[in-house]
Amino acid sequence: MPTLRTVLSIPVLVALLLTPTAPGATPAAGFSDTVLPLLVSEGGAPAAALLAQDRHGTRRAWRYADAGRGIARADHFRAGSVTKTFVATVVLQLAAEHRLSLSDTVEQHLPGLLPRLRAGTRHSGEESRITLRDLLTHTSGIADFTDATQGLAPLTPLQAVRIALTLPSGRAGHHSYSSTNYVLLGMVIRQVTGRSYAAEAQRRIIAPLGLTGTSFPGSRRSLPSPHGRAYAADGSDVTELDPRVAGAAGELVSTLDDLDRFYAALLGGDLLPPRRLREMLDTRAAQGAYGLGLYPARLPCGLTVWGHNGRIAGGYVRVAATADGGRVLTFRVNTDAKTDPRLERALLAAEFCPRTWQNERAGNGDPEPGHSFE
Template sequence: MPTLRALLAAPLVLTLLALGTASLPSEPHLTPASSYLPRLVVEGNAPAAAFLSRRDHPTPQETYRSAGPGIRPGDHFRAGSITKTFVAAVVLQLAGEGALHLSDTVDAQLPGLIRGHGNDGRRITLRALLTHTSGLYDYTEALPATDPAVTGAAGPSAQPLTPDTAVRTALTRPPVTAPGTYAYSNTNYVLLGLVVQRVTGHPYATEIQRRILTPLHLTGTTLPGARSTLPSSHSRGYHLSPGDGTLRDVTTTGPRIAGAAGEMVSTLADLTLFYGALLAGRLLPPAQLATLLNTRTAHGLYGMGIYPQKLSCGTTVWGHNGRITGSYVRTAATRDGRHVLTFRVNTDTLSDPGLEPALLEAEFCRPPSP
C-alpha cells in the first residue's frame, strides 16, 4: 500500500469516528471495529487514533467513538500523502481546461530539469507522474536516518526541503524501474507541484486553496510550507526513535520531506468531505473523474492520486493513505462518494497490521443501518 515513507511502528490507542450531516451524538454508535479497542490500549503516555465515516444512504449518519484521551473530533493533524489526491485533482482540472495535456512530457513543462543517471524528462509524461509509472527514484529514500524529517526534530536547521533539492536528490540515482512500470515515488508529485506552478503562475498550494479548499469550505485544511507547528486544536504526534526505541513527541516537526508529495494539514471532517465531493463529481467533469480512477496505466494498482482496494464482500473502496512523522491517516470511499471513512493515528505506523483492513471490512461490509 502506498506510503510517504516506511517508518517504524509504535504502540497506539484507537479512537473511532464516523461523520455525516447530523450533529455528533452523545452516545456513539458502535461498529464491529470497536472490538479492536482493547488490543490497542497501552500503558502510559501513548499515541491515539481516530476513525470517521460518512453514510449518505438511506439517511446521513454521524458517529464518534474514542478509546483513550488525546484526540478530539476537530483536531488538526498532518495528512501526509493524502496531499497527492488534491494535487492530482488540480492537475486534472487543468487538463480539462486545456491548460495542459496528460501526454505532455515533463521536459515540455519543465525544460531540462530531468537529466542524468539514465533519467530523461523527454521520455516521461505527466500521466506517468500521476500514476507512479515514471520510474523516478523516491527522493525520501535518500534522506539519512538522522534527518529531522525522520527523527522529528525541529529548529533552525530543520528547513523545508525545496522542490529543486528534492528532484536533484532523486536524480543522483538511476530509474528504479523501466518506464511504464508502477513504482510509488514521492518525486513524481513534487514534479507535479512544479508543473502546476509553471502552468498557472501560482504555487500549487494557492491553486489547491482556490480550486478545492475554498469551494468546499474546507476551513480546517492548510498547506503549511515551512511552518512546523499545528493549528489549534491538535493532539500530540509520536515517533519511535530508531536509536534507543523511545517514543518521542514530534508534534512540532520540521516538515522537510513533504511538499506537494505530502505537506497537507487537515481534519477528519475535511478529508471525509473532500473524498465524498471528489467521487461524487463535484470537483471534476465526468471525463476527468474517469481518468482519475483509471488504473490501467498502473496495472490496476493506482489511479491518479487515488487507489482502489477490493474488500472481501466484493465492495471496492477508493482513497489514499498518508504517512509522515508523527501521523498516519487513511481515507476510503465507495465509488459514488456516498459512504466515506477516514481514520488517523498520531504515530507513524500502525503497530497492528491487521487494523486497517479490519476497519475497512467492518465499515463497508456490514449491513446498512435500518
C-alpha cells in the same frame, strides 16, 4: 493484551447490531468502532480516532487512547500523502480546462530539469519522455527522494528532485510509488498557472468546499489549534515539524471532518467532470495498483473502496470511500510506527462489509493480510 478473536467476539457484535438508535441520537457503534481500539491495544498507537459519514449526513465519531495521549475529533493533524489526492485533483482540473494534457511530457513544462535517462531505463540516451500521467500513476521510474531523507530533511522542490536523480531509477511503465512524482507535479502546477500548488488547491478545492480546517502550512512548523500531540515510532514527541520534508507529496494539514467532506465531494463528482473522474479511477497504467492520486482496496465482500493514506513523522491517516462518495471513513493514529496491516484491512472491512465481517467473526477467522501504500 486482548487478541482480535477476544475483542471481536460474537456477543459483542450481536450487541452492537441490536443496539437501538433513538431519532436524532448519535448512531450506535458500528463494527469499525469495535476494531478501532485494537490500533491502540494491539497496534501500539498512543491514540486512534475515526469519523464515518454517509450521503445522508449521518456521522459517527469515535476515539480511543492510552491515558494522557488522546486525540479529539476536531484536532488538526498532518495528513501526509493524502496531499497527493489534492494535487492530482488540481492537475485534472487543469486538464479539463485544456491548460495542460496528461500526455504532456515533463520536459514540455520543466525544460532541462530531468537529465537524459541512464542505460536500462525507458529510452536510453534520449531526452526523457516521462509524461504527467506517468507522474500521477507512479509509473515514471523516478526514485523516491524520501529513500534518502527518510522524510526528515526540509527541502525545496528542486533539491528533492536532484536528490531523487542521484538514486537508482526504477523500471519505467511499472508502478513504483515515489513521492518525487508529486513534487514534480507541484512544480508543473506553478509553471502552468503562475501560482503554487497550495494556492491552486486553496482556490479550487479548499475554499469552495468550506474545508476550514485544511491548509498547506508551507514552512510553518506548528499545527493550528486545536491539535493533539504526535509521536515518532520511538515515542519521542514530533508535533513540531517543518512541512518542507514532504512538500507537494505530503504537506497537507487537515481534520477528520474535512477529509471526509473532500473525498465525498471528489468521488461524488463535485470537483471533476465525469470523464476526468473516470480517468482518476483508471488503474490500468499502474497494473491495477493505483489510479491518479487515488488507489483501490478490494474488500472481502467484493466491494472496492477508493482513497489514500498518509504517513508522516508523528502520524498515519487513512481515508476510504465508496466509488460514488456516498460513504466515507477516515481514521488516524498519532504515531508513524507501522503496525500489523491486517488491522487496517480489518477496520475497512468492518465498516464497508458489515455482513461479511459478521460472518467471518462467527467463523473465528482472522482478517486477511492487507496491502498498504505509503
